[in-house]
Amino acid sequence: MNFIDTYNLTGILTGLFTFLIIGMFHPLVIKGEYYFGVKCWWIFLLLGIGGAAAALCIHNVFLSTCCGVFAFSAFWAIGELFKQRERVKKGWFPKRKSAAE
Numbered sequence: 001m002n003f004i005d006t007y008n009l010t011g012i013l014t015g016l017f018t019f020l021i022i023g024m025f026h027p028l029v030i031k032g033e034y035y036f037g038v039k040c041w042w043i044f045l046l047l048g049i050g051g052a053a054a055a056l057c058i059h060n061v062f063l064s065t066c067c068g069v070f071a072f073s074a075f076w077a078i079g080e081l082f083k084q085r086e087r088v089k090k091g092w093f094p095k096r097k098s099a100a101e
Contacts, residue, residue: 001060001062010061010062014065014066017066018066018069021066021069021070022069022073025073025074025076025080028077029077029080029084030084032081033081033084034093035096037085038081038082038085040081041081044075044077044078045074045075045078047070047074048071048072048075051068051070051071052068052071052072054067054071055067055068055071
């Protein structure tokens with residue numbers, strides 16, 4: 001962590017990790033709704049609670065911030081999961097065909 005502090009990289013790395021974390025959750029929401037529907041919302045809730053707890057326990061500002069971004073991205077994903085269901089109903093995203101079809 002001295003390298004990050006020495007070269008004042010905390011802000012740029014926080015931005016990069018925020019971008020990557022949000023980018024990771026976007027396909028997770030789409031795939032989660034596709035394969036499991038909205039009933040997988042509780043997984044995102046548990047991820048968010050875990051990330052928030054980690055952010056509170058970690059003393060390093062950079063790592064704590066990354067955990068906080070992860071936590072609130074997971075909480076955001078819950079709402080997006082239900083919005084994704086509506087997007088599928090509108091035909092904007094494919095609906096998974098059941099095994100019987």
